[in-house]
Amino acid sequence: MSAIAAETPALDIDLFSDASLQDPFEDYRTLRDAGPVSRLVRPDVYAIGRFADVQAALRDSDRLINGEGVGFSEAFNAPKGMNVIQSDGDLHRRLRLTVMRPLSPGRLREVRPDLKAMIVERVKSLVGRGWFDAMSELARFLPVEAVSHFVGLPAVGRERMLDWAAAAFNVIGPDQHPADLISLREAIGFMATLSDDTVRDGSWAGELFAAAKTGRLSMQEAMAAISAYVIPSLDTTILAKGHLLANLATYPSQWELLCARPELIPSAVLEGVRRDSVLRWFSRVAVEDYRVDGAIVPKGSRVMLLYGCANRDERHYEDPDRFDIARDSRDHLAWGTGQHMCAGMHLARIEMEVLLEAMVEAGVKLEAGSPVPGTNRGLYGFTSLPYRIEKA
Known part of the structure; x- marks a missing residue:
C-alpha cells in the first residue's frame, strides 16, 4: 500500500468486534469526527464515513472500482468480475440490466397485489396471539415467499437460503468462520444444479x-443474475423489516402518526432504512489517488465506504438518531447510489410498504421486547425480536 497521506489520521477502533457489530453507532461517530478519511488499524484500510463523502465516493465508480472485490477476503471477492456487485463498466451494465428486468417498478406493480395478499393473511394470524419472534415469524415471511414464488427455485435447497445469505455477508469481513465457508460452498453447489428443467x-x-x-x-x-436474486435480497430485507417493526413499537407516537396518516407509509420505510442501515459497508479499490476534502486515499488502496455511518451523519441529517417518519429521507444511502445502487430496492420497498399497510389496516397496537442484535460482519440487524400485535 502507498505511503499514508499526512492528513489521514490512524484510528484504533475495531468495527468487527462483537461489541461494535451489535452497537456500532459510537464507533461510527468517532470515525466521522476523526476526519473525512481515516486509516483503520484493523483491518488496514482507509475508511470514509461522512454522508457527503460516502455519497460522492459511491458515485465515482471510475476511480473507485468494484471489480477487485468489495469485501476484505478472497473467499468473498473471488471469482472477481462475474457478478453484479463485483464488476465494472460494460460488464456491470449488462449484468445489471439482466437482473433489473423483472425488478423494474412497472413489473413489480404487477406482483404487488400478490405480496399484499400474502402479508395480510400472515398479519391476521399474529394479531392477538401474544408474544412471538417478529424476525422468524413476520420479517422473514415475505422475502422468502417472494424468492420462492417469483424466482421459481426448486423446493430442494430453499430451506438453506437464509443460512447461505447470512454466510455470504459474514464472509465479506476480514476473518472467516469455517461454518460460513462451508455454507458458501453449499450455495455455490446449489446454484450449479439449476437449469431450465429445475x-x-x-x-x-x-x-x-x-x-x-x-x-x-x-x-x-x-x-450470476439468479445468484443476485437470492443471496443479496433475503437477509437485507428481513433485517430492514426487523428494524422498522422495532422502531414503530418503540416509538408509539410514530405508530399513531402512521395510523392517522397512512400516506406516510413510503416515508416511514425510507426513514427506517436510513436510521438503521442494514448494509454496514462495502469496499472499493482506488485506481488513482482519490482526494476527499483535502485527504488522500492513495492509488491501489482499498477503501471502506460505511453506509450506516453516513446515514447517521449529523452534518447532513438533523438529530439523525431520531426515528421520524415525517423526515425526508429520500437521499439516504442504505441502498447505495450511483451505478451500483441496489438492484432489488424497489422490491424491498414494496415488501415493507405492504407490511405496514396490512398492519395499519388491521387496526392494531404494537409492543416490542428487547431485540437480540446479531454480529454479522456485513449486515446490521437482529437475530430475534420479541413482539406483540393486539387489537387497538
Missing part, C-alpha cells in the same frame, strides 16, 4: 435460462 416455467429464473438458450445471455450471466 426452475419453474415463466419464473424470473425461467426467463433467464430461456434467454441463455436463445443466446441473448451467456449461461454464466444467467447464473
Whole structure:
C-alpha cells in the first residue's frame, strides 16, 4: 500500500468486534469526527464515513472500482468480475440490466397485489396471539415467499437460503468462520444444479435460462443474475423489516402518526432504512489517488465506504438518531447510489410498504421486547425480536 497521506489520521477502533457489530453507532461517530478519511488499524484500510463523502465516493465508480472485490477476503471477492456487485463498466451494465428486468417498478406493480395478499393473511394470524419472534415469524415471511414464488427455485435447497445469505455477508469481513465457508460452498453447489428443467416455467429464473438458450445471455450471466436474486435480497430485507417493526413499537407516537396518516407509509420505510442501515459497508479499490476534502486515499488502496455511518451523519441529517417518519429521507444511502445502487430496492420497498399497510389496516397496537442484535460482519440487524400485535 502507498505511503499514508499526512492528513489521514490512524484510528484504533475495531468495527468487527462483537461489541461494535451489535452497537456500532459510537464507533461510527468517532470515525466521522476523526476526519473525512481515516486509516483503520484493523483491518488496514482507509475508511470514509461522512454522508457527503460516502455519497460522492459511491458515485465515482471510475476511480473507485468494484471489480477487485468489495469485501476484505478472497473467499468473498473471488471469482472477481462475474457478478453484479463485483464488476465494472460494460460488464456491470449488462449484468445489471439482466437482473433489473423483472425488478423494474412497472413489473413489480404487477406482483404487488400478490405480496399484499400474502402479508395480510400472515398479519391476521399474529394479531392477538401474544408474544412471538417478529424476525422468524413476520420479517422473514415475505422475502422468502417472494424468492420462492417469483424466482421459481426448486423446493430442494430453499430451506438453506437464509443460512447461505447470512454466510455470504459474514464472509465479506476480514476473518472467516469455517461454518460460513462451508455454507458458501453449499450455495455455490446449489446454484450449479439449476437449469431450465429445475426452475419453474415463466419464473424470473425461467426467463433467464430461456434467454441463455436463445443466446441473448451467456449461461454464466444467467447464473450470476439468479445468484443476485437470492443471496443479496433475503437477509437485507428481513433485517430492514426487523428494524422498522422495532422502531414503530418503540416509538408509539410514530405508530399513531402512521395510523392517522397512512400516506406516510413510503416515508416511514425510507426513514427506517436510513436510521438503521442494514448494509454496514462495502469496499472499493482506488485506481488513482482519490482526494476527499483535502485527504488522500492513495492509488491501489482499498477503501471502506460505511453506509450506516453516513446515514447517521449529523452534518447532513438533523438529530439523525431520531426515528421520524415525517423526515425526508429520500437521499439516504442504505441502498447505495450511483451505478451500483441496489438492484432489488424497489422490491424491498414494496415488501415493507405492504407490511405496514396490512398492519395499519388491521387496526392494531404494537409492543416490542428487547431485540437480540446479531454480529454479522456485513449486515446490521437482529437475530430475534420479541413482539406483540393486539387489537387497538
